[in-house]
Amino acid sequence: MPLTSNPRPKDWASFAPFAPFQGESPRIRKVQAHDADDHARNLTAWEQRYDQVTRGPFHGTLTELRMPAMQVFMEHTSQAVRQSCCVWPDAFWFGVPGGANTAGERSGMNARINGRLGDADTIMVRPGNREFELLTPADYAIYGIVIKRDSLLVTASQLGCRIDWAQLERAEVLHVAESARLACQQTLARLILQGRADSEGQPVASVACAEQAVMLAVLSMLDASEVDSAVSNSFMRRQRIVARARDYVLGHRDQLVTVPELCERLHVSRRTLQYCFEDVLAISPIQYLRLIRLNGARRELRERCSDARTVRDIAADWGFWHFSQFSSDYRKLFGQSPSESLRQRMH
Template sequence: MNPIPHTAAGLRVVEARDADEHAANLTNWEQCYDQTTCGTFHGLLEEIQLPGMQVFRESTSQGMRQSCCVWPDAMWFGLPFSADITRINGRTAAPHSVLVRPGHQEFELVTPADYTIFGLVVRQDTLRSAAQALGFDVDWSRLQAAEILHPSAAALKQCLHTLSALLQPDHGVPADPAHAQTHALEALLPLLDTGVVDAGVRDSFSRRQRIVAAARDYLLAHHDQSVTVPDLCEQLHVSRRTLQYCFEDVLGMTPVQTLRILRLNGARRDLRGNPSATVRDVAADWNFWHFSQFASDYRKLFGYSPSATPRTGLH
């Protein structure tokens, strides 16, 4: 993955009608989105690039499970603009929290329907230089390990106001992009200077995360087979009750719901990426043998039939 270009660009606005298409629109991110709620998908991305920073606002109409990774030597900060909770790596982030992850490390977000989040990706050297120049004392080691920050309400409100102004269609990037970047950093740094970092993840929660990740990996590796909840329990050496609790705690969904959503999203992804494949072949490859039920479930989740899936030839 290449670093974000160090040149200014104007406001970039991109709409998408497919979750994977939308995931690919965010510049220099590696992402994979699974839709989790039922209905037609609509995504909107508004993005600007500054000398050492990317600023964006992302809106999604449906619930998503997102696997994300930002460019190396950077830090990502997510500011949810929603009254509903967000899950980051399985941890629940209440409204008015700030999410944070270093670059080149994969992380998972679970977001609800009708969701908007502001995001900043900042080169680490840019962030450190700005903190030193502006007199902010940041605990960099704690920040690197953090997932959730709890800033003051005033600092968060000011930062959201600044980012929203930068992303206004009639505003765009000022003639001097360095000036715009300074404004953004001046709004961001108070969140890091005064924010309270959540305590580290408990060992018990880490175990639940590992169980969910192992279950998902097993399903995807055996997607052409009939994988059931008892199969997962046997493979992972856990009881059904434990598996249920792990999934509900980490993803907010049951194992049965998750298996179905992963398989339907996998089928959609293969239909989009393989124009020559038939719908029946893809359904069978994801272990959907009752074709009418597959078509019904697919339409319910994505808002269109399998045969109406755009065949782009791109994953």
Template structure:
């Protein structure tokens, strides 16, 4: 049974997203300031455990890789987060499967402690314990285990990560790795089965989520065009007031501010990946036609000028002949 442990620090939201290759996800930095994040990850057999945090509010969207399921313990920072339309405050358990995309607004300093397991391994465990006809429990967006069960889950995942930092016992004894993997699988199944999952979203929350999702989809599809708020409202069938309220409630920023942040994140990603294109050309492709205003907006969001991003990328990965 394979065993691997890594600890990665990131200075960019996209870099942090890429540090978890089993997750097909996109990160957008929403709050202003230099990004600092870290991911502590353990892999043992069919199991992945990781702890993630960042000092900025980040929009995370995507899915876990095929044939996996994940249950994460999230601890919100001073501001609430949002997951699938549900408001996240305090400490809660959320579920993610490969059957659909998730959307998470992770507030600054939100702590994410997650366990992801291969579905085949889970099905085998369920068949051994409950019989060959037994089925896996569903994966709700938001779980409601007891407080004691939630605490125990967090302690187990943290203990696994601490154990990985001193791996001699796990490396030397395959049986220890197998027992750890089984314990983690059991914990995930227990949380899927315990307590009642939250019901459907209230109509108001579901409406806000639809408005934000449709607006983001339209913005991404027309990112290279001029997008005015009246055009956006007409395209998604929403009033200006409903659009504004939905973004401020879910994303914690206005739709205009989000559109600018989305485009700036796209510029930053391209600057980090394509060091041949002039900064001005990259900015113009994403709708920034005034160089001084673009540089000011970029520095306000990321805490550095575009030229600094380009220089850091060049220093990190030298050009090849």
């Protein structure tokens, strides 16, 4: 079902821009990180936690621009990452995949939002103050747009767009016209990526024009969009099983939780558990159990470990009783030893 019903054709070019921003001009902000959780904290005003999924050293880059009515950014992550995200209240987030990867090519894999797989013809959307989960592949780039709800509503009204706001708040994946998606990508690229080698800290010349361009690009996509609402009851049940499994593992982090134990606790067969994880997270339960504990151990080594606690103490806290195996698995996933992570924190 389309999101908009238009009483008259829209004249996008004649749309009056917002009043000029009063105060200091917003500036382009660029940051890099070599840890997934550090990277998650770099995005302003979001509540996030990232778990690294694929093996190797992590490198993340973020180019961000904040304006009075919106936040625009370009994010690149070198490894596959499971992201738990929550946008600031009274806003909408739009995720537009398809930015160039490090080879200058479009990523061949797509992200999942709450377990739902997007494709080349879709964008992602979630309202503010509502947690959602992303699973992004390795070498992945995405444009993000967060717009204040009231600003989007006012602009849509000025343009004659009748958006079903209740439907938009429930949506996760939107099918959009290719021309509108490409135009949005080009708008964002011009705004935050052109001249990025020498634009660090430079003010944006015209905030009003920048906000107008982004708002028009987003509404152009919404104007020709269709909500992908085909979520079966069986898929929602699989989502709930995966969420319950995660809660159980984190609630018993000092124990070596096994797949048979999870099956018993969740009252499902091993085959059902396997299907649930493959469908929602595209990994097996065994992989997930190992990844969530390794990422938890790394987080504690880097952030909350007191000087009196050793690497072995932290490993035991996360159910790793065979220290040599823990060290080997840790190095394979993160590209460094647990002791190297601890030294980074101490310095």
